[in-house]
Amino acid sequence: MTVFSFHINGDRVEVAAPDHWTLLEVLRYRLGLTGTKQGCDKGDCGACTVLVDGRPWLACLTLAKSVEGREITTIEGLMPAHRKSGGAGADPLQDAFDRCGALQCGFCQPGMILSARALLARNPRPTRVEIRHALSGNLCRCTGYTQIFEAVESAVAQACGTTTAARAWEAQRERACEREDTP
Amino acid sequence: MSARDLHGPGAPWGAATPGSKSNTDFKVVGRALRKLDGLSKATGAALYADDLQLPGMLHAKTLRSPHPHARVLRVDASRALALPGVLAVITGASMPIKYGVIPWTPDENALAVDKVRFIGDPVAAVAALDEDTANAALKLIEVEYQVLHAYLDPFEALVRHDPPIHEDRKEGNISKNVRLEFGAVDEALAGADVVVEDDYEFHGTTHAAIEPHCALASCSADGVLTLWSSTQITHYVHRALAKVLELPPHKIRVVQLNLGGAFGGKSDPFSLEFCVAKLALVTGRPVKMLWTREEVFYAHRGRHPMHLHYKSGATRDGKLTGVDAKILIDGGSYSSFGLVTTYYSGQLLTGPYHFPTYRFDSSRVFTNKPPCGPKRGHGSVQPRFAFEVQLDQLAERLALDPIEIRRRNFQGDFTRTVNGQRVTSNGFLQCLDAVERASGWKQRRGKLGRGRGLGVAGSMYISGTNYPVYPNEMPQAGIQLKLDRSGLVTVFTGGNDIGQGSNSMVAYVVAEELGLKLEQIRVVAADTDLCPVDLGAYSSRVTFMVGNAAIDACRKLRAQLVAAVAQKWACDERRVRLIDGLAIDIEDAARSMTSVEVFQLAESKFDTLGATGSYNTPKLGGDYRGGTIGASPAYSFTAHVVECEVDVETGRVSVVRAWIAHDCGRALNPMIVAGQMEGSAYMGLAEALLEHHQLNRFGLHSGPSLLDYRLPTSVDTPELHALIVESIDPEGPYGAKEAGEGPLHPSIPALSNAIHDALGIRLKHLPFTPGKVLAALRQEQALRPARPHAALDEGSR
Numbered sequence: 001m002t003v004f005s006f007h008i009n010g011d012r013v014e015v016a017a018p019d020h021w022t023l024l025e026v027l028r029y030r031l032g033l034t035g036t037k038q039g040c041d042k043g044d045c046g047a048c049t050v051l052v053d054g055r056p057w058l059a060c061l062t063l064a065k066s067v068e069g070r071e072i073t074t075i076e077g078l079m080p081a082h083r084k085s086g087g088a089g090a091d092p093l094q095d096a097f098d099r100c101g102a103l104q105c106g107f108c109q110p111g112m113i114l115s116a117r118a119l120l121a122r123n124p125r126p127t128r129v130e131i132r133h134a135l136s137g138n139l140c141r142c143t144g145y146t147q148i149f150e151a152v153e154s155a156v157a158q159a160c161g162t163t164t165a166a167r168a169w170e171a172q173r174e175r176a177c178e179r180e181d182t183p
Numbered sequence: 184m185s186a187r188d189l190h191g192p193g194a195p196w197g198a199a200t201p202g203s204k205s206n207t208d209f210k211v212v213g214r215a216l217r218k219l220d221g222l223s224k225a226t227g228a229a230l231y232a233d234d235l236q237l238p239g240m241l242h243a244k245t246l247r248s249p250h251p252h253a254r255v256l257r258v259d260a261s262r263a264l265a266l267p268g269v270l271a272v273i274t275g276a277s278m279p280i281k282y283g284v285i286p287w288t289p290d291e292n293a294l295a296v297d298k299v300r301f302i303g304d305p306v307a308a309v310a311a312l313d314e315d316t317a318n319a320a321l322k323l324i325e326v327e328y329q330v331l332h333a334y335l336d337p338f339e340a341l342v343r344h345d346p347p348i349h350e351d352r353k354e355g356n357i358s359k360n361v362r363l364e365f366g367a368v369d370e371a372l373a374g375a376d377v378v379v380e381d382d383y384e385f386h387g388t389t390h391a392a393i394e395p396h397c398a399l400a401s402c403s404a405d406g407v408l409t410l411w412s413s414t415q416i417t418h419y420v421h422r423a424l425a426k427v428l429e430l431p432p433h434k435i436r437v438v439q440l441n442l443g444g445a446f447g448g449k450s451d452p453f454s455l456e457f458c459v460a461k462l463a464l465v466t467g468r469p470v471k472m473l474w475t476r477e478e479v480f481y482a483h484r485g486r487h488p489m490h491l492h493y494k495s496g497a498t499r500d501g502k503l504t505g506v507d508a509k510i511l512i513d514g515g516s517y518s519s520f521g522l523v524t525t526y527y528s529g530q531l532l533t534g535p536y537h538f539p540t541y542r543f544d545s546s547r548v549f550t551n552k553p554p555c556g557p558k559r560g561h562g563s564v565q566p567r568f569a570f571e572v573q574l575d576q577l578a579e580r581l582a583l584d585p586i587e588i589r590r591r592n593f594q595g596d597f598t599r600t601v602n603g604q605r606v607t608s609n610g611f612l613q614c615l616d617a618v619e620r621a622s623g624w625k626q627r628r629g630k631l632g633r634g635r636g637l638g639v640a641g642s643m644y645i646s647g648t649n650y651p652v653y654p655n656e657m658p659q660a661g662i663q664l665k666l667d668r669s670g671l672v673t674v675f676t677g678g679n680d681i682g683q684g685s686n687s688m689v690a691y692v693v694a695e696e697l698g699l700k701l702e703q704i705r706v707v708a709a710d711t712d713l714c715p716v717d718l719g720a721y722s723s724r725v726t727f728m729v730g731n732a733a734i735d736a737c738r739k740l741r742a743q744l745v746a747a748v749a750q751k752w753a754c755d756e757r758r759v760r761l762i763d764g765l766a767i768d769i770e771d772a773a774r775s776m777t778s779v780e781v782f783q784l785a786e787s788k789f790d791t792l793g794a795t796g797s798y799n800t801p802k803l804g805g806d807y808r809g810g811t812i813g814a815s816p817a818y819s820f821t822a823h824v825v826e827c828e829v830d831v832e833t834g835r836v837s838v839v840r841a842w843i844a845h846d847c848g849r850a851l852n853p854m855i856v857a858g859q860m861e862g863s864a865y866m867g868l869a870e871a872l873l874e875h876h877q878l879n880r881f882g883l884h885s886g887p888s889l890l891d892y893r894l895p896t897s898v899d900t901p902e903l904h905a906l907i908v909e910s911i912d913p914e915g916p917y918g919a920k921e922a923g924e925g926p927l928h929p930s931i932p933a934l935s936n937a938i939h940d941a942l943g944i945r946l947k948h949l950p951f952t953p954g955k956v957l958a959a960l961r962q963e964q965a966l967r968p969a970r971p972h973a974a975l976d977e978g979s980r
Contacts (some may be wrong), residue, residue: 005597013770018315027236028233032236034227034230034231034233034234035226035227035228036227037392037393037394038233038395038473039394039395039476039889040395040888040889041475042476042888044476044889046888047393071957073229074226075226075227075519076226076228078227086594090222090225090226091226092223092775093428094225095225095855096220097221097372098217098221098224098225099217099219101215101218101221101854101857101858103218103224103225104444104682104683104684104858105392105393105394105443105444105445105682106224106229106441106443106682107231107392107440107441107442107443107682108393109225110227132898133897135896135897136897136898137896138897139393139894139896140393140897141390141391141392141393141444141446141862141866142444142858142862143858143861144862144863144864144865144900144903145865145897145900146857146858146861146903146905147854147857147858148897148898149897152396163319163324167857167905168621168903169853169854169856169857169860169905169906169907170215170853172617172621172906172907173853175908179331
């Protein structure tokens with residue numbers, strides 16, 4: 001058992017845990033930060049992604065000891081940070097995921113959102129291809145990724161004051177309405 | 184009387200006639216609204232089973248069989264029990280009663296009683312202070328096995344029955360055989376102008392939900408057992424626990440929290456649920472078990488491997504005359520839903536095309552592999568693959584456009600299938616139109632150059648079934664509403680939201696019916712103590728059945744609310760509308776009341792406000808044994824066009840884009856429907872190209888991890904275009920049908936057909952690996968005299 005000292009979501013915390021515990025175990029079982037998920041426990045799925053010094057990091061493959069003193073952000077940290085900087089509601093990226101239907105079961109999404117956060121921090125206007133590559137370490141089994149891409153693009157558009165193209169089903173429904181209106 | 188008899192598919196308050204396609208009268212339905220639980224999931228606040236920790240909680244682990252087939256002669260746990268920190272060890276003797284999700288085929292034990300039947304079959308479970316101690320204890324349990332002959336080949340299991348995998352089965356290693364014939368198939372095929380006969384093979388695939396199975400049990404001092412489990416069917420787990428633990432059901436509470444994906448993989452009662460319950464009863468402490476990813480692969484219940492033989496005949500103008508199928512299904516070691524799978528493998532093929540005659544002969548056999556079960560598109564994805572490829576072969580022989588042959592065989596709406604299933608709304612032709620137009624089919628098919636092609640396929644699927652797993656006359660779906668004077672409505676539903684958004688769907692319905700804002704609605708779901716029974720999230724039944732039950736409950740309350748307002752205003756009830764959090768007088772714009780005032784007025788008049796609602800299917804199905812299996816109150820229809828690119832040097836196939844048109848009745852939330860369609864197509868295409876639930880020659884899983892079992896990443900997934908077709912079903916809630924499973928079916932055959940368009944080769948054995956592509960190319964070149972434009976030549980095979 002060791003006492004670890006972490007800097008998590010802006011808080012300095014000390015926690016006693018077995019030496020061999022991973023960051024994921026400490027977050028989930030000691031700190032109650034259960035937003036970070038365990039999907040495979042071997043670095044395949046990305047559900048445990050957190051940010052360490054702003055970079056996506058697999059908490060299940062990280063010994064807790066190795067990230068002492070680093071800045072760790074979990075999914076629970078985004079909304080408070082957004083509020084602290086004067087924002088309302090959830091983090092704009094979290095809000096975009098909700099708005100765009102990107103959350104089905106939601107299990108992969110904390111990791112996915114953090115990977116996207118890290119992408120936007122280094123590249124505020126990514127292309128679809130850049131989004132695909134940035135999120136390729138996070139497996140999603142529900143969505144087929146499409147609404148996730150749309151959510152990231154929607155958040156980017158909102159931040160830039162631009163609009164996104166109509167989604168396939170929206171465009172198709174609009175066309176269908178036009179056809180019905182035509183006598 | 185169920186909701187179906189009380190309302191049509193129109194908006195509850197609108198002036199539009201029933202059946203109207205217009206969404207203008209709906210205030211909530213038909214809009215791309217947010218989900219109820221989206222933000223809680225996005226912020227990490229949503230709790231899943233493994234997120235719960237209770238004071239004094241123990242951790243449990245399972246010891247699993249290293250043999251695919253063996254007799255368990257002796258289990259000695261004394262050394263494990265002596266390990267400090269170990270609180271209890273249980274074995275098969277602790278829970279000898281067999282269970283199975285289908286009540287006719289109970290053949291599973293929570294822990295092996297006398298035999299193990301696959302590598303990974305649970306043998307013993309340990310509860311300890313922490314996971315490390317529990318894992319250490321597993322190594323100290325001594326098990327003596329007598330190894331038996333292992334069946335890994337379904338063809339062997341079909342003919343060899345000694346030793347049997349299940350001793351008490353009358354038909355040796357045959358789990359189920361269904362042979363049904365409708366009309367004179369042999370004559371119809373003999374009289375056909377063209378006949379295509381071929382073999383197809385579907386490999387196994389699995390669900391691979393990102394959340395591993397997890398269960399936590401706690402037992403109160405007065406003997407009430409609570410189980411929190413990552414299940415998609417709380418009701419069946421409830422029943423199975425009562426049976427196996429020999430407890431009265433009212434002493435058991437089963438709760439499903441947020442679920443991290445299921446796709447059918449969390450439909451069975453699972454070993455871990457019984458184990459934590461038993462260990463909690465034994466130790467008097469809460470016990471949790473979280474399966475590793477590897478254990479999830481052993482528990483499996485994924486898509487059955489099938490060997491499919493099809494023979495189809497058609498007239499010169501492309502009309503089907505008969506279809507004859509013989510299917511061998513590799514069931515793995517236990518029955519699971521296998522009885523239903525076997526029926527579904529034949530029963531669900533009889534649309535969207537008219538089959539004048541049809542026969543299928545499906546046999547599911549036991550093998551010593553992880554048990555197969557229901558995966559998204561249960562039992563019907565494999566036959567659909569085979570048949571839709573065969574339909575393209577027929578089109579090729581007749582020099583017909585593949586979309587055209589599908590149009591010519593369209594069965595129509597409001598009809599009956601050859602096997603006696605009632606079909607109501609049917610938007611299949613519109614689906615074909617949509618994908619034909621969007622993909623540029625007419626201009627592009629056959630003209631994209633060698634290595635690039637377009638393929639089409641169609642399908643139908645059920646929106647629930649009237650076969651309720653265990654026969655009973657009670658409703659399949661129940662809803663309870665509680666109205667609070669604060670203006671809040673709490674909805675209690677036994678429905679399982681597994682990420683598909685069923686809780687949100689219920690809230691949309693209630694908001695629409697009672698004229699409320701979404702924020703005025705909370706949903707309490709999937710808790711057997713609090714919610715009325717619902718049969719759970721399977722067979723694509725939830726939107727159809729729970730939606731109808733919600734309408735039923737709302738209409739009862741609505742009558743009270745309207746009556747109270749009309750009395751207060753001394754006006755005719757027809758003038759009162761509940762809309763957007765208000766009651767308004769449609770003839771006097773100055774008069775309105777907030778829903779809080781309405782609720783309080785109604786509570787004063789009628790006392791505490793609440794209502795129940797329910798849904799049961801009408802009597803459906805063919806008049807023969809098994810005729811109700813696959814009988815659905817409504818069917819969804821789908822068409823896909825897939826565009827692929829094949830590298831002829833390496834044989835690597837990639838899907839460039841897919842157009843998915845799906846008839847979901849009315850889209851209650853088009854964004855959620857599109858999400859289901861995209862997710863389905865993604866999953867189907869992955870099954871065709873990447874995924875393989877494969878065992879080696881010893882019966883050991885070839886790669887039980889999310890690295891070796893290749894889920895597509897965001898880079899591997901093609902562009903997906905969801906095109907929603909709304910046929911407005913007369914019996915669905917506001918005309919809605921399912922959208923969660925149907926849209927998967929055509930992905931796989933459409934890709935095979937696209938590869939044919941690209942290269943002139945027919946891939947009939949899944950998955951479409953580079954090796955198979957190259958082999959087919961070599962074979963095609965050997966068979967074909969060298970000619971220019973060989974790939975465009977039709978009708979040579």
